[in-house]
Amino acid sequence: MAAESILLRFTEGAGTADLDAYLRAGGYEAARHALTALPPESVIDIVEQSGLRGKGGAGFPTGRKWKFIPKGAPVKYVVVNGDEAEPCTFKDHLLLESAPHLLLEGIILVAYAVGAGRAYVYVRRECYLGRERLEQAVAAAQERGFLGRDIFGTEFSLEVIVHTGAGAYIAGEETALLESLEGRRAMPRMRPPFPAIAGLYGKPTVINNVETLCHVPAVIRLGPEAYRALGPPALFSVSGHVRRPGVYELPLGTPMRQMIEHAGGLRPGRRFKAAFPGGSSSAILTEAHLDVPMDYEPLQQAGSMLGSASLIVMDDSTCMVRVVARAMDFYKEESCGKCTPCREGTVWVSQVFERILHGQGRMEDLDLLVHISGGMKNGACFCLLGDSVPPSLDASLAHFRHEYEYHIRTGRCDVEERIAQVPAGSHSRDG
Amino acid sequence: MALLQDEAREEIRRLPDRYEHRQSALIPALFVAQREAGYLSPEALREVSDLLDLPLNEVVAVASFYRLFFLEPVGRHLILLCTNLACMLNGSEAIKRHLASRLGIRPGQTTPDGAFTLRESECLASCHLAPMMLVDRERVGPLTPEAADQVLERYRGR
Ligand SMILES: Cc1cc2nc3c(=O)[nH]c(=O)nc-3n(C[C@H](O)[C@H](O)[C@H](O)COP(=O)(O)O)c2cc1C
Ligand code: SF4
Numbered sequence: 001m002a003a004e005s006i007l008l009r010f011t012e013g014a015g016t017a018d019l020d021a022y023l024r025a026g027g028y029e030a031a032r033h034a035l036t037a038l039p040p041e042s043v044i045d046i047v048e049q050s051g052l053r054g055k056g057g058a059g060f061p062t063g064r065k066w067k068f069i070p071k072g073a074p075v076k077y078v079v080v081n082g083d084e085a086e087p088c089t090f091k092d093h094l095l096l097e098s099a100p101h102l103l104l105e106g107i108i109l110v111a112y113a114v115g116a117g118r119a120y121v122y123v124r125r126e127c128y129l130g131r132e133r134l135e136q137a138v139a140a141a142q143e144r145g146f147l148g149r150d151i152f153g154t155e156f157s158l159e160v161i162v163h164t165g166a167g168a169y170i171a172g173e174e175t176a177l178l179e180s181l182e183g184r185r186a187m188p189r190m191r192p193p194f195p196a197i198a199g200l201y202g203k204p205t206v207i208n209n210v211e212t213l214c215h216v217p218a219v220i221r222l223g224p225e226a227y228r229a230l231g232p233p234a235l236f237s238v239s240g241h242v243r244r245p246g247v248y249e250l251p252l253g254t255p256m257r258q259m260i261e262h263a264g265g266l267r268p269g270r271r272f273k274a275a276f277p278g279g280s281s282s283a284i285l286t287e288a289h290l291d292v293p294m295d296y297e298p299l300q301q302a303g304s305m306l307g308s309a310s311l312i313v314m315d316d317s318t319c320m321v322r323v324v325a326r327a328m329d330f331y332k333e334e335s336c337g338k339c340t341p342c343r344e345g346t347v348w349v350s351q352v353f354e355r356i357l358h359g360q361g362r363m364e365d366l367d368l369l370v371h372i373s374g375g376m377k378n379g380a381c382f383c384l385l386g387d388s389v390p391p392s393l394d395a396s397l398a399h400f401r402h403e404y405e406y407h408i409r410t411g412r413c414d415v416e417e418r419i420a421q422v423p424a425g426s427h428s429r430d431g
Numbered sequence: 432m433a434l435l436q437d438e439a440r441e442e443i444r445r446l447p448d449r450y451e452h453r454q455s456a457l458i459p460a461l462f463v464a465q466r467e468a469g470y471l472s473p474e475a476l477r478e479v480s481d482l483l484d485l486p487l488n489e490v491v492a493v494a495s496f497y498r499l500f501f502l503e504p505v506g507r508h509l510i511l512l513c514t515n516l517a518c519m520l521n522g523s524e525a526i527k528r529h530l531a532s533r534l535g536i537r538p539g540q541t542t543p544d545g546a547f548t549l550r551e552s553e554c555l556a557s558c559h560l561a562p563m564m565l566v567d568r569e570r571v572g573p574l575t576p577e578a579a580d581q582v583l584e585r586y587r588g589r
């Protein structure tokens with residue numbers, strides 16, 4: 001990792017789950033500085049000037065979000081989104097497992113900035129190790145006075161409570177997460193009111209992603225200009241057909257081509273075919289987009305989005321129909337059922353794919369897919385889960401229509417047939 | 432007679448202290464009950480409802496919504512085999528067939544000896560290990576058929 005790493009330097013080697021290891025790496029100094037030398041408003045200003053944007057998928061400016069919290073409210077909450085279940089996103093798990101104190105320091109900073117006395121960290125159920133390490137970190141930080149009453153000898157007090165999910169992707173959507181944290185089914189709430197005004201238990205609530213808060217100590221330590229000069233940095237989850245899949249800290253705007261190189265490149269004898277730049281909710285890109293900077297606006301201009309910065313790489317051995325069918329299956333499984341376009345649309349789409357993959361597809365099915373996709377767009381769905389279906393579906397129909405047609409015409413897969421003729425290089429992970 | 436031991440009942444009674452509203456303790460409480468009773472039988476659900484003083488229909492609604500609450504008995508070990516994109520691109524389909532034939536069950540089923548329940552899973556945020564699975568709390572990957580066999584061996588007797 002590059003020398004200027006601000007996040008992964010805390011996860012490398014043995015990591016910093018141990019409090020002393022975190023302190024040796026300079027941990028809790030940003031929080032100490034802020035609590036003892038900066039007024040809360042200045043912390044918010046610095047974060048706003050840093051340009052930090054939310055890493056949970058929506059990319060909302062973090063400082064601006066904190067400014068929405070009404071100053072005078074007697075009770076406010078911080079809620080940390082550690083539900084990480086967007087397909088092929090795995091950066092928050094790494095942070096929770098290997099750098100839980102970095103997250104706690106970020107939580108101290110946001111809680112101080114908005115004046116919250118209690119924070120809940122909602123950790124996905126399956127993240128057993130991360131939850132355990134975080135709980136241990138909370139206990140250790142409490143024992144040494146980094147959490148609890150009168151932190152750093154100031155009048156600021158903070159309690160952090162680790163909460164568990166129970167298996168539901170929709171619980172990552174912020175208002176569904178609040179429902180889940182209140183002990184109900186994870187179904188999105190109507191907005192407004194926004195959580196900043198009426199969130200957890202109806203109180204003003206800041207909700208941030210794990211990675212977002214892990215950036216904050218570096219923002220305070222370096223100052224906004226130096227932080228921005230680093231890229232600004234971001235964590236990218238790179239997976240699929242690369243030789244060294246993993247989490248990489250790289251400047252925002254690094255092109256896909258370079259990111260694939262960082263991840264060890266493709267396997268021997270394979271060619272790039274396509275990629276999701278921001279998890280399965282982002283529109284699939286092709287070879288023509290390899291040099292597009294992986295940043296919010298450029299990816300949007302390319303018809304896709306950065307989302308959770310999860311690059312899923314597919315080489316020429318990939319059947320796009322199968323890939324999109326699997327992505328569609330995910331949305332069908334995870335639809336919470338609250339609104340009709342998503343509940344029904346995801347089931348229909350999956351049925352059509354089932355037909356096509358079983359050699360029972362009809363050419364009209366492609367129009368049907370376009371039609372269903374159209375019915376899920378433009379605000380038809382209650383939340384963004386439903387909106388996540390059309391981008392990859394539409395992109396695959398636009399760029400790889402011939403693969404659908406081959407399946408429908410012949411009942412077979414032309415990619416698999418070609419691959420069977422030309423065995424590729426080893427599929428072992430030798431990177 | 433109560434299904435849950437006194438200690439577990441006490442643990443559940445203390446959970447609401449951490450929240451402004453009592454109902455926030457429901458999900459953690461259901462996990463305590465599931466840990467103790469193996470699965471959330473109608474009696475277990477009723478006890479949680481009594482201990483937290485929440486309506487039974489609310490408890491059932493929540494327990495039935497989330498995937499990791501079991502309303503039926505499950506095996507001693509839960510295998511969650513990820514078949515989402517990164518794992519699929521790296522061969523999870525072959526691992527699924529292998530596991531199913533080794534265990535003699537289909538995904539969603541439990542072996543007759545009660546040792547394993549096999550489930551397909553969505554992305555487990557461990558795509559650097561693709562293809563991978565979660566056995567109870569342990570992540571295993573990248574999987575080969577041989578590696579999968581070894582894991583089964585390790586867990587079978589436990
Ligand atoms: C269906 C769905 C799933 C989501 N899952 C997550 C998630 O697992 N983790 C996360 O941080 N944000 C997730 N989000 C985004 C959150 O709603 C929210 O924008 C985010 O937690 C805000 O934090 P940030 O501003 O720091 O990114 C999801 C959104 C949707 C629509
Ligand atoms: S879009 Fe889907 S997940 Fe979102 S509220 Fe509607 S049914 Fe639920």
Ligand code: FES
Pocket residue numbers: 087088089513514515516517518519553554555556557558559561563
């Ligand atoms: S796709 Fe299998 S762990 Fe992410």
